[in-house]
Amino acid sequence: MKRIDLKDVLARTVSSGYGDLVTRRTGEAVRSGIEAMLAEDDETAVIDFGTVRLMDMSCADEIVGKLLLSHGPARYFLLVGVHAGHEDALLPVLERHHLAVVAQDRTGALKVLGSLPEPARLAFGYLADSGPALPDEIATRLALTPDVARDALQTLCERRVVRERGGHYQALR
Amino acid sequence: MTRVVEVPTQFDDRTFDQFARSYAADGGGRVLFDAHAAQWASPYGLVGLLAAGQAITEGGGEQPLLTLPQDRDVAHYWARAGFLRHAEQFFELHGKAPRSVARGESDVLLEITSVKGADDVHDVVGHIQDRAASILTRELGLEAAATMGFGMALSEACQNIVEHAGTGGWVAVQTYTWRRKLGRRVVVIAVADAGVGFRRSLEATQAKRFGDRWSDAAALEAALIQGVSRFRDPGRGQGLAGIRRYLNRWAGKLAVRSGTARMTMVPPWDDDVPLADQLPPFPGTQVLMIVPAHAETG
Numbered sequence: 001m002k003r004i005d006l007k008d009v010l011a012r013t014v015s016s017g018y019g020d021l022v023t024r025r026t027g028e029a030v031r032s033g034i035e036a037m038l039a040e041d042d043e044t045a046v047i048d049f050g051t052v053r054l055m056d057m058s059c060a061d062e063i064v065g066k067l068l069l070s071h072g073p074a075r076y077f078l079l080v081g082v083h084a085g086h087e088d089a090l091l092p093v094l095e096r097h098h099l100a101v102v103a104q105d106r107t108g109a110l111k112v113l114g115s116l117p118e119p120a121r122l123a124f125g126y127l128a129d130s131g132p133a134l135p136d137e138i139a140t141r142l143a144l145t146p147d148v149a150r151d152a153l154q155t156l157c158e159r160r161v162v163r164e165r166g167g168h169y170q171a172l173r
Numbered sequence: 174m175t176r177v178v179e180v181p182t183q184f185d186d187r188t189f190d191q192f193a194r195s196y197a198a199d200g201g202g203r204v205l206f207d208a209h210a211a212q213w214a215s216p217y218g219l220v221g222l223l224a225a226g227q228a229i230t231e232g233g234g235e236q237p238l239l240t241l242p243q244d245r246d247v248a249h250y251w252a253r254a255g256f257l258r259h260a261e262q263f264f265e266l267h268g269k270a271p272r273s274v275a276r277g278e279s280d281v282l283l284e285i286t287s288v289k290g291a292d293d294v295h296d297v298v299g300h301i302q303d304r305a306a307s308i309l310t311r312e313l314g315l316e317a318a319a320t321m322g323f324g325m326a327l328s329e330a331c332q333n334i335v336e337h338a339g340t341g342g343w344v345a346v347q348t349y350t351w352r353r354k355l356g357r358r359v360v361v362i363a364v365a366d367a368g369v370g371f372r373r374s375l376e377a378t379q380a381k382r383f384g385d386r387w388s389d390a391a392a393l394e395a396a397l398i399q400g401v402s403r404f405r406d407p408g409r410g411q412g413l414a415g416i417r418r419y420l421n422r423w424a425g426k427l428a429v430r431s432g433t434a435r436m437t438m439v440p441p442w443d444d445d446v447p448l449a450d451q452l453p454p455f456p457g458t459q460v461l462m463i464v465p466a467h468a469e470t471g
Contacts, residue, residue, distance in 0.1 A: 020295065020298050020302070022328040024291075024336070026291060053302065054321055054328075056298075056324070056412075057329060058328075058332055058411075065408050083321075085320070085321025088322055088325065088419075089415075092411055092418070
């Protein structure tokens with residue numbers, strides 16, 4: 001699993017004197033830096049926001065929005081060290097592009113950010129809290145019909161925020 | 174022949190249209206901006222005055238004259254706010270300019286700063302973020318979450334210059350107690366440029382859609398309400414929407430003036446109008462953001 005520290009990428013691609021991810025130009029440079037680090041055989045890329053103080057929406061769009069649009073169908077992305085300020089920049093971008101991504105805060109808590117139907121959001125919350133589960137278990141625990149539960153899991157898999165292995169579904173972590 | 178443009182004695186967003194009317198009045202010749210009687214100028218007034226000088230200079234006009242405030246304290250404030258340093262580029266200054274400027278603790282959070290490129294936006298945000306955090310949480314009593322959004326709003330407002338104005342612009346940030354209207358402390362961000370404005374920026378992609386309705390007001394509506402941008406990239410056009418969300422969350426005010434129109438997101442404590450049209454024309458775009466203290470902190 002490739003771990004990418006955004007502050008390092010910022011220092012390498014733009015300037016070591018900057019601590020914030022602001023402006024489109026910076027976002028483009030950082031995204032190019034990340035793309036150069038993504039190895040062909042890495043199924044999951046972990047992007048570490050922990051050392052970044054501030055991110056604006058232009059940068060969020062250039063980095064996360066465009067990475068997910070370009071590479072999301074072929075790769076899993078996990079954002080770690082995400083705080084509320086980062087979320088404020090990320091959420092409008094994800095909603096605008098109808099994207100979703102898994103974010104982990106500094107305590108390790110997982111949440112899915114972005115545009116998702118409510119049953120899918122509930123199902124993700126269950127998987128994040130309780131670990132891998134079968135569709136029937138999710139339907140029962142969340143009081144969903146089996147069809148709705150399966151649709152929700154299918155949506156989560158398509159958005160690449162959940163993996164299916166041997167019939168069990170697991171939140172990306 | 175010299176044409177006199179009066180700088181209002183109380184020069185802020187409320188009197189800006191009076192200034193613009195004088196600026197836009199017919200008459201050739203060299204322009205004299207007369208600020209000798211000025212008693213108070215907000216950051217919005219000062220960056221707007223710079224934009225006026227910039228528009229004339231960049232438009233190939235004769236360098237305008239500017240008479241400085243006679244009041245020594247007012248002139249010192251203009252110097253402390255960074256106005257005089259930049260004004261020398263655009264105006265022939267008349268009157269007594271303070272020589273030295275006292276530094277240290279000040280209500281000027283960010284002196285008037287030139288914004289031309291992405292590096293300037295980094296510098297502005299990097300310079301102000303720690304101090305803004307302290308003022309927003311300690312003096313204004315806002316939650317820590319207000320801090321990050323503040324930097325984001327500041328960054329997006331400055332980027333509008335870089336991405337759309339076609340020339341440089343100015344930003345200033347200040348905190349003060351707004352006794353007249355609120356009786357509370359506020360942080361004010363003022364951003365101005367003398368660039369192409371919203372209507373020209375969006376004309377190629379939006380004018381046809383609006384047809385006869387196309388105007389400065391329609392361009393502001395397209396950008397602020399509908400989130401459109403001159404770029405076809407679907408990720409564009411989110412900056413102003415983000416600023417609106419931030420200010421709405423903290424009961425703040427956003428006013429964007431471009432050309433002959435001004436669109437305002439009016440908070441409950443203000444009595445401004447949401448849309449003012451057919452205003453005196455003024456070059457470029459002027460943005461005002463006000464974040465008030467929490468009601469019980471003020």
